Amino acid sequence: MKFDASTNLSGPLPDYLLPCFNAYKHEILKTLHSPSVASSQTESPSINDIAAKQLTDLVDGTVLRAEGNSCLLLGPRGSGKSQMIDACIEKVAFKRPIVLRLSGWVQTTDRHALREIAFQLLQQTGTALLPDTEMHAEAEIDEENPFLEVADHLSGESNLTLPPSHLHALIPILLTLSRPVIVVLDAFDLFALHPRQSLLYCLLDTVQNCRASSENRGIAVVGITSRVDSVQLLEKRVKSRFSGRTIRTAPPGSLQESLAMAKIIMQPSGVCEGDTHKEEWKQWWNEGVQKFLEDNEVATILNETFGLSRDFKIMIRMLTRCVTQLTPNQPNLSLKAVIASAEIQRSRPRRKHLDNLPYPALCLLIASAHADTGGHKSFTFEMLYETYKDQVRALVSAPVQFNGGSIGMMRCPREVLISTFEDLVAVKIFTCTMASPSIIAKQFIKYRCAVDRHDIKGIVEKAGSTNLKKWLNKSQ
Amino acid sequence: MEETTCNFPGYEDFHYELGTLFSTYPPPFIYVRDPETSRTTSIVIDSILRNLSGASSVPTTTKIHYARVDCVSSFTARLIYESIINTLVGWEPTWQDGCGNWSSPQDIRWNDSLDSFIHGLRAAHAHLSQQKASTSTDKTNDGKVRFVIVVERAERLSDSLPELLVPFTRLAELARLDLSVVFLSQVEWEDIKPPLGASPDPYYMDIQSLSKEDIVRNLISNFPALSKISRSNSILQNIYHPSLKSLYAHFITILCDVCYPFTHNLQELQYIAAARWPGFRKPLLDEYKEQQRQMAADVEAARMRLNRLFNSTITTALDALLPRLTNAADWARDNEPPEGVFSLPRGQWQPQQQQQGLTVQQQDENMTNLPRISKFILIASFIASTNPPKSDLRMFGRGVDERKRKRRATKAAGKSKSGGPPKVAQRLVGPTPFVLDRMIAILGALLEDNDVESRLADRQLTIPGEHTDMEIARVGIFSSVMEQTSMRLLHRTTHADRLDGPPMFKCAISYDAATVLAKELKITLNDLLWDPIA
Incomplete structure (x- = not known):
């Protein structure tokens, strides 16, 4: 029996293709997890190819020819900066360079950074280069004495109170090591915000000194940032020591390019070798992907995504979701899945998650819409409750009967409304507008509604209660 | 690919998606948003991870270790670090050995800062990889270990430990390990996202509310x-x-x-x-x-x-x-x-x-035991907190001719004169602070109107109102005010040690409670309010 792609596109998968299906899914998810950014197949070299070459030259220069280099790797988020430097370091791994990785998010002060450098050096060279690591060891010897416990706990902090002179002592040591050093500074712009930029100054100064002497092994300082004006952040004395080399990376520049990348990711090669049904599956799957990507509506969605943001990671996330949703019963990519993925991973309309609110929450939302119409952007719980009470009273007193029952609204006690109100505050549908509501009773704290009127209308429409709809319409 | 059955109706899709991700290549940062049933969701995530980490039948070569940390109970950075790493390596501090944390083979201190926490993670990873390699008889097993860290109530993290938010979202790249961080929260990522694009965008997952x-x-x-x-x-x-x-x-x-x-x-x-x-x-x-x-x-x-x-x-x-x-x-x-x-x-x-209405009732019970003058004070302070100060003369003023009080005409709420939105009744917006002297003046008016008959006649105080003046000048009034402040029936809004200016207070009883009290004292409260309840 031949599994016919054209007729059987929507049916469940026959059992004998299951291993292929699983292997493909696995492989695609693997590629999506760490996509290769530089793998475009256009004739002219892309920006990232050029950048990769420049960076490789620079790192090679340091590792092989003992140069002192500094550069800035600049590019928007998700354009492959970190990946590129990792690849370069990987290429020169045979020379065993010492790689010091710092991140501006973690090492928020120069002293933290210093300590981290010391730690990484210790790990990679096996010798302590700084006196503070010895102090650390001493502190731990005293552990038997319970009265010194407090001091012991603080020993981590005491490292931070080292005189700044140590900074100057540590960084030049980097030149005296027997192996080349590569310093990678992630979030470079944050290091530039440290007071007096002493770490950057020391590092870049060392890089400059490296040129003069001949017996050192080379040092490279690579800053990674997405902030365009990072160089302008540097002080004059720091900037003059920086080589000024900026290597730029970019995400896929055109829709065709990103579609081509998506196609490469979705059509892995060299998977499930040795399976007898491999060819059949491959043909079927590739046809499916082809059809999927050429579908007009899918193309529109991908085009929109590309138009909204050049960040390729959004596309990656959308594809990841589509692929994880594949099951043996539904083994092909569908338009429905991609629409849902676009909504969840890309645009995230706020209303979507509020479709199924309980009745008291709906009442409070409508009451807040009324407060808004009344000119009160912010409201207290008491105001909403009053509005709700009025509405209930109005409907109860109306002598109208419909189908033998009164048209009154469902009664909801005040305590239930309060707890619902607190739930809404917890999910930040109602956001507090006051600075410090410490001594104000909780029913008088002012809130603002984060959902706009249009969305409230949609939610109430969806809930389908005539009473609530009418009540909401009264506010217009 | 993991095919476990989902025991939670309504969670099948989520279960399949998350299970697939964890058992293959999870994104480094996943954000699960569940506005309504986050406890159930955390149980579901836990069951997924327990199945994956416990099952040896999983055809993947990667062993999953996971830790769940609740940002409510782990309210300091150190607690978070300790609970994550101790859970990952399966270490339980015991009282006998001094509740020590897990110590890595290199014996590094890993709970004092973020740097050391990351070192600790690496040490834990190395330790577990080694353990796996040594215990597994199968040579094809290359000892891969994957960490999954589930951070529950992540919205608390942005409130209490904002400095940890960015590093946690970037933990995989910082630690350079096979690691996935899952945030579970009731609020949107947009609401707690750090500024300037400091965190990478997560892989979003939404829990639809259950049918x-x-x-x-x-x-x-x-x-x-x-x-x-x-x-x-x-x-x-x-x-x-x-x-x-x-x-x-x-x-x-x-x-x-x-x-x-x-x-x-x-x-x-x-x-x-x-x-x-x-x-x-x-x-x-x-x-x-x-x-x-x-x-x-x-x-x-x-x-x-x-x-x-x-x-x-x-x-x-x-x-x-x-x-x-x-x-x-x-x-x-x-x-x-x-x-x-x-x-x-x-x-x-x-x-x-x-x-x-239990809460209201309890408050009422507290108040029925108060002395009579304290009840008057409470009513007076409720009026002082609710009425605008300018209206006092019209509400309580007594001219020589004892003319009738003029109340504001109760008209339907429309646009105010200045064109702004109509004013909301003060009792809905909340009490305003008042000066103590003003409250005492109102108290005088209340006593004069409602309390005179109940007093014993005093021959020395013959001028009308003289007796009331004496009553409101008693020290007992002040001590009663202080007592009620300590009972939280009044709030003092100025500092206790402030010397200049009169002390300011705010009424803390609800409208319902005030009505009950007024009924007891036979005061028609509604007549004394600037904007009465229609």
Whole structure:
């Protein structure tokens, strides 16, 4: 029996293709997890190819020819900066360079950074280069004495109170090591915000000194940032020591390019070798992907995504979701899945998650819409409750009967409304507008509604209660 | 690819998606948003991870270790670090060895800063990889270890430890490990996202709110677990006896019919069910005890009667238990149906309604024991907090001619003169602070109007109002004000040690409480309010 792609596109998968299906899914998810950014197949070299070459030259220069280099790797988020430097370091791994990785998010002060450098050096060279690591060891010897416990706990902090002179002592040591050093500074712009930029100054100064002497092994300082004006952040004395080399990376520049990348990711090669049904599956799957990507509506969605943001990671996330949703019963990519993925991973309309609110929450939302119409952007719980009470009273007193029952609204006690109100505050549908509501009773704290009127209308429409709809319409 | 069955109706898609991701290549940062049932979601995530990490049948070569950390209980950075790493390596601090943390082979201190935490993670990873490589007999196993860190209530992280938010979202790249961080939160990522694009965008996952059918199935599926709690085999001892299962299913259906519009939270519904179920089954068991026979005789009729009897009590349970005015055990005891409720004529047994408005009632009870003057002070301060100061002369002013008080004409709320929005009644916006002297003046007016007759005549104080003046100048008034401040019936808004300026206070009793007090003192409160309740 031949599994016919054209007729059987929507049916469940026959059992004998299951291993292929699983292997493909696995492989695609693997590629999506760490996509290769530089793998475009256009004739002219892309920006990232050029950048990769420049960076490789620079790192090679340091590792092989003992140069002192500094550069800035600049590019928007998700354009492959970190990946590129990792690849370069990987290429020169045979020379065993010492790689010091710092991140501006973690090492928020120069002293933290210093300590981290010391730690990484210790790990990679096996010798302590700084006196503070010895102090650390001493502190731990005293552990038997319970009265010194407090001091012991603080020993981590005491490292931070080292005189700044140590900074100057540590960084030049980097030149005296027997192996080349590569310093990678992630979030470079944050290091530039440290007071007096002493770490950057020391590092870049060392890089400059490296040129003069001949017996050192080379040092490279690579800053990674997405902030365009990072160089302008540097002080004059720091900037003059920086080589000024900026290597730029970019995400896929055109829709065709990103579609081509998506196609490469979705059509892995060299998977499930040795399976007898491999060819059949491959043909079927590739046809499916082809059809999927050429579908007009899918193309529109991908085009929109590309138009909204050049960040390729959004596309990656959308594809990841589509692929994880594949099951043996539904083994092909569908338009429905991609629409849902676009909504969840890309645009995230706020209303979507509020479709199924309980009745008291709906009442409070409508009451807040009324407060808004009344000119009160912010409201207290008491105001909403009053509005709700009025509405209930109005409907109860109306002598109208419909189908033998009164048209009154469902009664909801005040305590239930309060707890619902607190739930809404917890999910930040109602956001507090006051600075410090410490001594104000909780029913008088002012809130603002984060959902706009249009969305409230949609939610109430969806809930389908005539009473609530009418009540909401009264506010217009 | 992991194919475990999902025991949580309504969570099948989520279960499949997350399970697939964890067992293949999870994105480094996943954000799960669940506005309504986050506790259930955390249980689901836990069960996914437990299956994946425990099962040796998983055809992946990667061993998953996971840690869940709740940002409410782990409120400092150190607690978070310790709970993550101790759970990942399966270390339990014991009292005997001084509750020490897990110590890595290199013996590094990993709980004092973020740097060291990352080193600790690496050490833990290395340790576990080594352990795996040494224990596995299979040579194809290359000792890969994957960490999954689930951060529950992540919105708290951005409030209490904002400096950790960015590093946690970037933990995989910082630690350079096979690691995935899952944030579980009630709020949108947009609401807690750090500025300037400091965090990478997460892989979003949303939990759709459960449908009614799913909730019913979920609650019913809990029954076997509940019936295992009691070891007794007797139907009279075990509240959740297995033979009651079909009745329980019926009970849950009618419970959800009543309660679903009000809350979609599984835990809340389960709580209400736990409170009502013992009473619901009692009439049947009574009958069973009397007649010592199986109850299967007329199941449908019995169910109809139960429905009729208990439908309204479920609403009562909801009203009392959803805002936690009382607890389930107490409520169940108070609302237990009497013996032989089936034989009572229709409508004879009504559930008690006394739980309503418990908080207001408690406050009232506190206040009925107050001295009479304190009650006057409370009313006066309520008026002072509610009325605008400018209106005092018109409300309480006494001219020589004792002319009638002019009240603001109560007109329908429309646009104010200046074109701005109409003013909201002060009692809805909340009390305003008032100066102590103003309150005492109002107190004087109140006493003059409502208290003069009850006083003993004093020959020395003959001028009209002189006696009241004496009353309000007593030291007792001030001490009473201070006492009520300590009881939190009044709030002092100025500092106690401030010397310049008069002390300011704010009334802390509700309108309802003030009405009760006024009725007791025979004051018509509504006449004294600037914008009265229509």
